[in-house]
Amino acid sequence: MSKRFTGAEIFIKSLSREGVETIFGYPGGTVLPIYDKLYDAEFEHILPHHEQGGIHAADGYARSTGRIGVVIATSGPGATNLVTGLATAYMDSVPLVAFTGQVPSHMLGTDAFQEADITGISMPITKHNYLVQKTENLARIIKEAFHIASSGRPGPVLVDIPKDIMLQEVEFVYPEQVDLRGYKPNYRGHPLQIKKAAEKINQCRRPVLYAGGGVIISEASSELRQLAEKAQIPVTTTLTGLGAFDEKNRLSLGMLGMHGSTEANMAISHADLIIAVGCRFDDRVTGKLEEFAQEADIIHIDIDPAEVGKRVAIDIPIVGDVKGILTKLNEQVSEKSSNGWGSQIQEWQEMDCRRCNSTGKNGRLSSRPIIEEIDSLTDGEAFIVTEVGQHQMWAAQFFNYNRPRQFITSGGLGTMGYGFPASLGVQVGNxxxxxxxxxxxxxxxxxxxxxxxxxxxxxxxxxxxFNNQYLGMVRQWQEMFLDRRYSSTCLRRRSDCPPQCSEPDEGCPEMIPDFTKVAQAYGIKAEKITKPEEVRAALERALAEPGPYLLDCLIEVEENVFPMVPPGGSLYEMILEEESE
Amino acid sequence: MKHTVAVQVANESGVLARIASLFSRRGFNIESLSVGQTEDEDVSRITLVVCGSQKDLEQLEKQLNKLIVVYKVSNITNDPAVSRSMAFIKVRADYSTRSEIIQIVDVFRGEIVDVANDSVMVEVTGDEGKINAMEELLEPYGIIELVRTGKIAMTRGKK
Known part of the structure; x- marks a missing residue:
């Protein structure tokens, strides 16, 4: 009889077979058997300080390396703490495999200690999930989980393992192949559709490429650049597509959408052909749907058939892998030396729509120079990871991204609290x-x-x-659309402040906490800056420090993000700058 | 507009929950649903009747196809197909009305499956229109209880 292994041992062996090197995980009662085996295993194990931190770190690791992120949590609260991380990864198509412990099989459904129906809870926010019912199935399920997470349109997969499954002994047979009757992603675009698309591109006069995160996932940046340069098509990217196209390239229009650039939004609005690649016409991208790209025919290339025609009617749909399709398309489009509207595009580009953000009021510190300084001090090479809000949009606008996987942000779900743990995952992977x-x-x-x-x-x-002592993006909406009624957005506010206050001044209470002191309590070097002339030296000190470093920048408190397409507005109706009072 | 969709799914636990979760999340309305085994023991078949526009339906089919447990989705609304549902109707009946009711049931090729002192239980199988007509005719006698299955459907000929 061949050797038998416990479920926990099979777990370790299966992960090795999948080539896993790093695990982000937090132990607990129902994952004790796995943690006992991890004690001797050779994986790098990173212990976060909250399961949510663990899963976002795994997400940052996955987005920045292109590998599959692996996270472990215990049953009940451990598992439910993964929920935001799963939803974040699901929205942005990030390959993750999350393993959760579960109460022993015979106690399932009895409201046992730390029992939560995590497969039920995570059903709508995972690409697929499993509750392992027999140890014999564990190896196959792990194999399938890694396959599903990383193939087709990637996404998170959760595997819930009852504790008794980890303890039972069975033979270990790791499947070589996965054959799922209900899951056969289609990679190859239809040749006839590709031919039609090429003809359209050859005939059009005012083309725009609109590239999303799918270009990065599909590793198709060079094919995208080839298409753009061969047919002289300007390129705009979505938030999650930043880095798919070098922003220093003359054909780059930057980001489009609610806080997109003038050139991008105007080009989309006046184009006669939009080639949408690996993207999904998100509402933050399209603005008012009825007026989106009214003059254009639309080619949509995406691996997920459900995204094609979901929000916008498509003239030429091509379902399949972006990289392969662009390669085929590049063979068929004819070379051009210029397109029909280069000078118009250039005119929009020269408007430098983001200029209004260049200085803070009264010479105070503002966001733009800080980000531009990071760009210049790192020769544009740094990974930029963001949280969610105003600083995220500034980060998208003011750094010139030049390579895929360089910009890591929660786009679809917009998860505050994503960035910091994700940045740790990025650093672990790089x-x-x-x-x-x-x-x-x-x-x-x-x-x-x-x-x-x-x-x-x-x-x-x-x-x-970027410390403006406000929940800045929400405050900006309150300022612009709700009559400056700063309801619950002031972070300096204390219980003894007047009930309503929209006029922050020098007499306001101190911001809690002092971030530099918090960092120092963790043994992390930190400093605070308040003036534009302090930026460069402070960033140099940060870069020179071999460990982590925290720089608390007290920026202009009421700085806004522009341009802005007001909610429900059309892309060509951008608000370009602050109304003068 | 009503559509009939046949969905072949994995015969395993939790599948119906996945389908139901998808419907509620994406805001699709199910008018009726029936699940049962097929000639293949690994496969169950769900017949759905859903309301919505053509565009809604397209999105529904695509979303269903994304579920790993879904093997095949066929919209058979416009295909030549046979479809049936079944109903039990408990209707008030005494010695004076019982024979009239039995006559109606005979005309509809239904069956009396239970007789009590003051009621009978009628079983009727057919397409939606037939069951509606039956219900209407029995209404005046006093319907005590009624239960209907979801529709099952199969396309004619090979496939």
Whole structure:
């Protein structure tokens, strides 16, 4: 009889077979058998200080390396703490495999201690999930989980393992192949559709490429550049597509959408052909749907058939892998020396729509120079990871991204608290690279406990806080659309403040906490800056520090993000700058 | 507009929950649903009747296809197909009305499956229209209880 192994041993062996090197995990009662085996295993195990931190770190690791992120949590609260991380990864198509412990099989459904129906809970926010019912199935399920997470349109897969399954002994047979009757992603675009698309591209006069995160996932950046340059098509990217196309390229229009550039939004609005690649026409991208790209025919290339025609009617749909389709398309489009509207595009580009953000009021520190300084000090090479809010949009606007996987942000779900743990995952996956976390004063506090993870693992992430003492993006909406009624967005506010206050001044209470002191409590070097002339030297000190570093930048409190397409507005109706009072 | 969709799914636990979760999340309305085994023991078949526009339906089919447990989705609304559902109707009946009721049931090729002092239970199988007509005719006698299955359907000929 061949050797038998416990479920926990099979778990370790299966992960080795999948080539896993790093695990982000938090132990607990129902995963004790797995943790006992991990004690002797050779994986790098990173202990976060909250399961949410663990899964976002795995997500950052996955997005920045292209590998599959692996996270472990215990049953009940451990598992439910993964929920936001699963939803974040699901929205942005990030390959993750999450393993959760579960109460023993015979206790399932009895409201046992730390029991939660995590497969039920996570059903709508995972690509697929499993409750393992027999140890004999464990190896096959792990194999399938890794396959599903990383193939087709990637996404998170959760595997829930009852404790008794980890303890039972069976033979170990790891399947070589996966054959799932209900899952056969189609990679190859239809040749006839590709031919039609090429003809359209050859005939059009005002083309725009609209590239999303799918280009990065499919590793199709060079094919995208080839198409753009061969047919002279300007390229705009979505938030999650930043880095898919070098922003220093003359054909780059930057980001489109609600806080996109003038050139991108105007080009989309006036194009006669839009080639949408690996993207999904998100509402933050399209603005008012009825007026989106009214003059254009639309070619949509995406691996997920459900995204094609979901929000916008498509003239030429091509379902399949972006890389392969672009390669085929490049063979068929004819070379052009210019397109029909280069000079018009250039005119829009020269408007430099983001200029209004260049200085703070009264010479105070503002966001743009900080981000541009990071760009220049790292020769544009840094990983930029963000939280969610104003600083995220500034990060998208002011750094010139030049390579895929460089910009890591929660796009679809917009998860505050994502960035910091994600930046640690990025650093774990890219030990030597400079990694910057650009955070807001609100977001950073949502997973601030991970300072311990940064310190203990000596992960030299440079934390730059854009501290305006407000939940800035919400405050901006209140200022612009709700009559400056700053309801619950002031982070300096204390219980003895007047019930309504929209006029922050010098007499306001101090911001809680002092981020530099928090960092120092974790043994992390930190400093605070308030003036534009302090930026460069402070960033140099941060970069020179071999460990993590926190830079608290007290920026202009009421700085806004522009351009802005007001909610429900059309892309060509951008608000370009502050109305003068 | 009503559509009939046949969905072949894995015969395993939790599948119906996945389908139901998808419907509620994406805001699709199910008018009726029936699940049962097929000639293949690994496969169950769900017949759905859903309301919505053509575009809604397209999105529904695509979303269903994304589920790993879904093997095949066929919209058979416009295919030549046979479809049936079944109903039990408990209707008030005494010695004076019982024979009239039995006559109606005979005309519809239904069956009396239980007789009590003051009621009978009628079983009727057919397409939606037939069951509606039966219900209407029995209404005046006093319907005590009624239960209907979801529709099952199969396309004619090979496939």
């Amino acid at each position: 030990r030597e690279a400079p990694v910057f976390l650009l955070a807001g004063d609100g977001s950073f506090q949502m997973n601030i406990q991970e300072l311990a993870t940064a310190a203990k693992n000596n992960l030299p992430v440079k934390i730059v806080i």
